[in-house]
Amino acid sequence: MAYKVKFKHVTKRYKMYNKPSEKILDLFSSKEKGEYHYALNNISFEVPEGEVVGIIGLNGSGKSTLSNLIAGVTMPNEGQIFTKGTAALIAIGSGLNPQLTGIENIEIKGLMLGLSKEKIKEITPKVMEFADIGKFIYQPVKTYSSGMKSRLGFAISIHIDPDIFVIDEALSVGDQTFTDKCLDKMNEFKENGKTIFFISHSLAQVKSFCTKAIWLHYGTIREYGDASEVVDHYMEFLRDFNKMTMEERRQLRESQIKEFQHGLLQNTPMPERKKRKRRKLPFLTLAAIAALGGAGATYAYKHNKSKVQERPASVVKQVVQQETEKQPPVVQEKITVKNMYVVNGTDVIIRKEPNKTSSPVMTTDLGEVYEVIQEKRDMEQNIVWKQLKLKDSTLGWMSVQWLTGYTTDRKALPDTTLNIFNKAMQEGYKITLLSLAKYFEKTEEQLKATYPVQLKQSKVSGEKNVVSSNLVAFTLWKDRVYNITLPALQLSISQAASLLEQPIVKNNGVNHILFETERYYVTITEAGQTKDTVRVSLTQK
Numbered sequence: 001m002a003y004k005v006k007f008k009h010v011t012k013r014y015k016m017y018n019k020p021s022e023k024i025l026d027l028f029s030s031k032e033k034g035e036y037h038y039a040l041n042n043i044s045f046e047v048p049e050g051e052v053v054g055i056i057g058l059n060g061s062g063k064s065t066l067s068n069l070i071a072g073v074t075m076p077n078e079g080q081i082f083t084k085g086t087a088a089l090i091a092i093g094s095g096l097n098p099q100l101t102g103i104e105n106i107e108i109k110g111l112m113l114g115l116s117k118e119k120i121k122e123i124t125p126k127v128m129e130f131a132d133i134g135k136f137i138y139q140p141v142k143t144y145s146s147g148m149k150s151r152l153g154f155a156i157s158i159h160i161d162p163d164i165f166v167i168d169e170a171l172s173v174g175d176q177t178f179t180d181k182c183l184d185k186m187n188e189f190k191e192n193g194k195t196i197f198f199i200s201h202s203l204a205q206v207k208s209f210c211t212k213a214i215w216l217h218y219g220t221i222r223e224y225g226d227a228s229e230v231v232d233h234y235m236e237f238l239r240d241f242n243k244m245t246m247e248e249r250r251q252l253r254e255s256q257i258k259e260f261q262h263g264l265l266q267n268t269p270m271p272e273r274k275k276r277k278r279r280k281l282p283f284l285t286l287a288a289i290a291a292l293g294g295a296g297a298t299y300a301y302k303h304n305k306s307k308v309q310e311r312p313a314s315v316v317k318q319v320v321q322q323e324t325e326k327q328p329p330v331v332q333e334k335i336t337v338k339n340m341y342v343v344n345g346t347d348v349i350i351r352k353e354p355n356k357t358s359s360p361v362m363t364t365d366l367g368e369v370y371e372v373i374q375e376k377r378d379m380e381q382n383i384v385w386k387q388l389k390l391k392d393s394t395l396g397w398m399s400v401q402w403l404t405g406y407t408t409d410r411k412a413l414p415d416t417t418l419n420i421f422n423k424a425m426q427e428g429y430k431i432t433l434l435s436l437a438k439y440f441e442k443t444e445e446q447l448k449a450t451y452p453v454q455l456k457q458s459k460v461s462g463e464k465n466v467v468s469s470n471l472v473a474f475t476l477w478k479d480r481v482y483n484i485t486l487p488a489l490q491l492s493i494s495q496a497a498s499l500l501e502q503p504i505v506k507n508n509g510v511n512h513i514l515f516e517t518e519r520y521y522v523t524i525t526e527a528g529q530t531k532d533t534v535r536v537s538l539t540q541k
Helices: 021-028 063-071 102-112 117-131 134-138 146-160 176-191 203-209 227-243 246-259 283-309 313-326 415-421 433-439 444-450 493-500
Strands: 003-016 035-048 052-056 078-083 087-091 164-168 195-199 212-217 220-226 340-343 348-351 360-364 369-378 383-389 395-399 403-405 456-461 464-468 473-477 481-489 505-507 510-516 520-527 533-540
Touching (some): 035 078, 035 212, 052 227, 063 078, 102 146, 212 227, 369 395, 444 473, 493 520
Parallel strands (some): 164 195
Antiparallel strands (some): 340 403, 348 360, 348 395, 369 383
């Protein structure tokens, strides 16, 4: 069968620098000298038309580099790449200009791929419908979450209808509903004989969706063949690797250093280059650079000055005031990074040691958020444990199956975002969610004295205590409120996701929406079998 994509002895390397100034010096010195990181090293393969190829491997093995080469985003240093037809790369934010709106990005990306304005106008409503990001389609892409970027990028690419799809982890950040919609669309392309490259850490998806798989290992192809066989071999490798002692891993690393010229295998710092006499640049070269810089600065000054002089001072002042008024409110950046996790089960035990037989410290409930300090694997029971920092800075351990990690690439939303629940709380609650937040840090005595509805104690677990009414539960640690939960708010999880413009995350069979505001971590969880109620949990940072 004729090939659709062919790699012939392809090598892609990147020069490694000790400091940024060395990049500038490289402009005036030999570019062949120095150390290189070989992202891909002398790889060759052919993919026939209509194949769906999964790309798997450890982090840093060259999967994204391979996807960029296939799509023509970057070029190889050595070897040849042959592709028949157009290729589209679908990655998080790939090809999207963060300064432009979603609508403008649809037009720009279409024009770059050779579509006429009439064709772009025709596909725009279809892209908007598939992306389903609501009013954000008219906002700059820099305000999008990674899930929104993935939705828009995927929607644009599938409606441009390329011959080769390269999907690089684009489905890892979206909610399950959107992922299923994308997989259905890819299956449609698969039936139509499109060639698809699917880069993913989800081995189950690779095994079920792909016909072939390439296992990349530190820049080389370890195996290429039937998807089921390659995935099984890769899983065996991972199981063996996870069982190795630190000494065995060190020996494996040393043996691989000899075999692969790969930067991630080198854990020693790069040696400093020997100091040598700087070569003086010819006088004419320096003069030319200075002249160009001066000319550019003069032009910019005159150009900007003329613009200001064209308008009266009163107009300039008015424009400055208008621009100041138009500036969006500053949103606080996320201050926690990769260590915040939310509990996805009820009455989950936190233990003193990472062992199922260890004594319990306390129980915790759905929606409560903890900082994770470290992780350990129990090899005998094959359980991964995470050490949690509790409210008084004491520590405890929980099995990873009951934890879902918060996303780390979004800005914190304003606290006023919580007002979207006001309508659903109009009947029965007689108070808003943001107003409930004033009860954080109150003692049980203060809470019962000031809360307008009678509260009763419903659960005690060590230093943890829960007092509640029929509609609201307050969780206290050492007699201070740290979590407030609405156990059954009349709202579906899909309605909440639409109102918040946030993705739905499925973990341990439970649908969640996880986000944070300036002062709170918020967890919305599907509650009950009727699918028309949600559990809303608010934890103070």
